[in-house]
Amino acid sequence: MENIPFLLLGGLMLGGFFAVSFASWKFRLPSVLVYIILGIAAASLFHHADWIHITAEIGIVLLFFILGLEFPLARMVTVSKRIWPAGALDVGLNLGGAMGVALLFGLDLIAALTVGSIAYATSSSISAKLLDEHKRLANPEAEFILSLLIFEDLVAPVLVSFLAGVRAGDQVSAAFMGVLFGKILALTAGAVLIGLYGFRRLSHFVAKCLQHDFMPMLAVGLALGYAGLAVALGLSEILGAFLAGVMLSETGRSSELEHLLLPLRDLTLPFFFFWFGTTIQFGEGLPLVSLLGVLVLLAVVGKIVTAYAGGRWFGLNRKVALRAGFSMVQRGEFSAIIAGLASAQLRVFSGAYILATAVIGVFLFDRAPALAGWIHRRRPPPGADPSGLKNPEPPAAAP
Amino acid sequence: MKIKTGDLPGIGKRYSFATAEGEQLVVILHQAGHREIYHFADADQDDPDLVLKLSDEEARQLGTILLGVDYQPVADDRMELLLKSVRIEWIRVAPESELANKTILDSQVRGTTGATIIGIQRGDRMIGSPDVNEVIRPGDTLMIIGNREQTKSLESLCASCGSPASADTEKSAIIR
Numbered sequence: 133m134e135n136i137p138f139l140l141l142g143g144l145m146l147g148g149f150f151a152v153s154f155a156s157w158k159f160r161l162p163s164v165l166v167y168i169i170l171g172i173a174a175a176s177l178f179h180h181a182d183w184i185h186i187t188a189e190i191g192i193v194l195l196f197f198i199l200g201l202e203f204p205l206a207r208m209v210t211v212s213k214r215i216w217p218a219g220a221l222d223v224g225l226n227l228g229g230a231m232g233v234a235l236l237f238g239l240d241l242i243a244a245l246t247v248g249s250i251a252y253a254t255s256s257s258i259s260a261k262l263l264d265e266h267k268r269l270a271n272p273e274a275e276f277i278l279s280l281l282i283f284e285d286l287v288a289p290v291l292v293s294f295l296a297g298v299r300a301g302d303q304v305s306a307a308f309m310g311v312l313f314g315k316i317l318a319l320t321a322g323a324v325l326i327g328l329y330g331f332r333r334l335s336h337f338v339a340k341c342l343q344h345d346f347m348p349m350l351a352v353g354l355a356l357g358y359a360g361l362a363v364a365l366g367l368s369e370i371l372g373a374f375l376a377g378v379m380l381s382e383t384g385r386s387s388e389l390e391h392l393l394l395p396l397r398d399l400t401l402p403f404f405f406f407w408f409g410t411t412i413q414f415g416e417g418l419p420l421v422s423l424l425g426v427l428v429l430l431a432v433v434g435k436i437v438t439a440y441a442g443g444r445w446f447g448l449n450r451k452v453a454l455r456a457g458f459s460m461v462q463r464g465e466f467s468a469i470i471a472g473l474a475s476a477q478l479r480v481f482s483g484a485y486i487l488a489t490a491v492i493g494v495f496l497f498d499r500a501p502a503l504a505g506w507i508h509r510r511r512p513p514p515g516a517d518p519s520g521l522k523n524p525e526p527p528a529a530a531p
Numbered sequence: 532m533k534i535k536t537g538d539l540p541g542i543g544k545r546y547s548f549a550t551a552e553g554e555q556l557v558v559i560l561h562q563a564g565h566r567e568i569y570h571f572a573d574a575d576q577d578d579p580d581l582v583l584k585l586s587d588e589e590a591r592q593l594g595t596i597l598l599g600v601d602y603q604p605v606a607d608d609r610m611e612l613l614l615k616s617v618r619i620e621w622i623r624v625a626p627e628s629e630l631a632n633k634t635i636l637d638s639q640v641r642g643t644t645g646a647t648i649i650g651i652q653r654g655d656r657m658i659g660s661p662d663v664n665e666v667i668r669p670g671d672t673l674m675i676i677g678n679r680e681q682t683k684s685l686e687s688l689c690a691s692c693g694s695p696a697s698a699d700t701e702k703s704a705i706i707r
Contacts, residue, residue, distance in 0.1 A: 199541075202540065202541060211538070211540060256541065260541060260542060263542075264542075267569070267578070267579055267582050269539065269542060269545070269559050269567070269569075270545070270547070270557035270559060270567070270569035270571075270579060270582075271577075274539055274542075274545070275537045275538065275539055275545065278538075278539050278540045278541055278542060279538075279540055281540070281541070282540045282541065387562055390562075455577070501577040501578065504577075505577065
């Protein structure tokens with residue numbers, strides 16, 4: 133591999149990404165999965181390609197930066213207010229549950245927390261794409277599903293930061309944890325202050341200069357800079373990138389800035405999933421198969437329960453909540469990011485976990501309306517019209 | 532009519548309402564710019580029976596048409612009063628029209644109908660407040676102003692001489 137000029141290799145890789153991405157769009161497969169599988173297949177060819185890792189890191193930073201851009205503080209508060217019961221259940225059941233299972237299987241605390249974090253979040257990219265492709269964005273559960281995904285996206289950077297910090301330090305003492313939390317708080321507070329007192333005043337400047345060639349530099353510079361600051365503090369670049377996005381969103385020009393950066397993200401992010409694939413080597417066989425089996429089962433059951441119960445709390449009627457329940461099993465990019473921090477053995481493990489849950493998730497998503505309808509007909513809620521035409525919930529009541 | 536709005540974080544905004552006929556319409560404005568209109572025959576239905584995807588420009592065009600910017604089939608009272616005194620209409624000149632191939636002065640447009648031609652659209656070109664010596668050509672679209680009777684009168688001139696459309700002058704007005 134060393135003999136091939138860098139440019140040629142880069143061109144070939146992007147060409148390959150284009151081909152598989154196009155194919156996955158045609159065949160309605162999640163492109164995240166396809167990149168990972170491509171990486172696994174090409175693993176032996178890419179042993180010491182540092183630049184892939186660097187590109188991958190930039191991709192992840194831009195992903196979370198753009199995510200942060202959509203969340204001015206006020207909006208974050210509004211979304212969280214409505215979704216937090218479901219979000220809390222999600223953390224308890226999927227993160228806590230998986231962590232508990234891992235502890236029962238004899239993993240140490242940090243490894244168990246890593247496993248829990250891998251199991252925690254539904255894939256935003258796969259879910260959003262599925263909702264769009266299956267024409268279910270108009271359905272009432274879409275708002276709930278997307279809000280819960282956002283809640284997970286808010287928890288994710290903190291979780292990753294925590295894991296990155298713990299991994300870097302050797303001793304997990306109370307003092308160490310205190311310092312870690314202090315750093316996370318300081319970084320967040322810094323972003324909030326800069327956002328509220330700095331960027332909010334720059335709205336006019338950003339609007340005026342948006343088309344100039346120096347604007348992408350400001351945005352990407354801020355993203356990389358704050359992400360790097362987080363890394364320097366021993367936290368995760370993801371938290372820094374997300375906070376940089378939140379900061380800049382206070383200018384009120386998020387969507388324009390987003391359009392500037394989307395092409396850059398789309399170019400770099402596939403490298404992350406590809407890189408993640410290359411680090412998975414099934415050569416030594418799959419470790420902890422029984423744990424994997426239990427966790428995959430938990431992944432399915434946990435998300436169905438979370439999304440059903442959370443959906444009911446959100447105000448969805450029973451059938452719609454059931455449909456939401458079957459639509460959130462797929463794990464994806466977030467699990468891959470966590471796994472990127474984990475030991476080699478756990479990485480193989482989580483690679484298999486992601487592939488399994490993503491495939492099951494896509495399958496269930498496809499069948500969700502049918503499954504929900506079937507359950508609804510077979511077990512009508514007490515006191516309701518069994519035909520399913522009347523809903524006891526006020527939001528869906530007929531006029 | 533009650534329109535429910537909701538956020539679709541990461542996607543855009545969602546508006547839904549039930550029509551008087553009991554059908555459910557959902558409009559989604561994507562952050563990327565395009566719009567989607569979903570139609571459900573009733574609110575409980577799982578799958579939409581129609582999904583319409585529109586680009587930003589198409590959606591705006593459709594929006595102005597629905598808003599009745601150029602053509603108000605059933606105007607409300609206030610509008611009706613306004614329309615009685617001032618109307619602006621776009622009218623296409625039929626080839627057999629007695630206005631065709633004559634100057635505005637020769638046709639005595641103002642004198643015979645009372646309406647005034649304030650613009651002519653010829654192909655891609657727009658002639659604003661044309662000179663009285665301007666020759667009107669078949670296929671031109673005239674922008675005219677006047678009260679209801681005056682504009683009607685000019686409309687019938689434009690499409691006159693036995694063309695089938697002339698029976699219904701309202702139809703010959705170009706809706707744009």
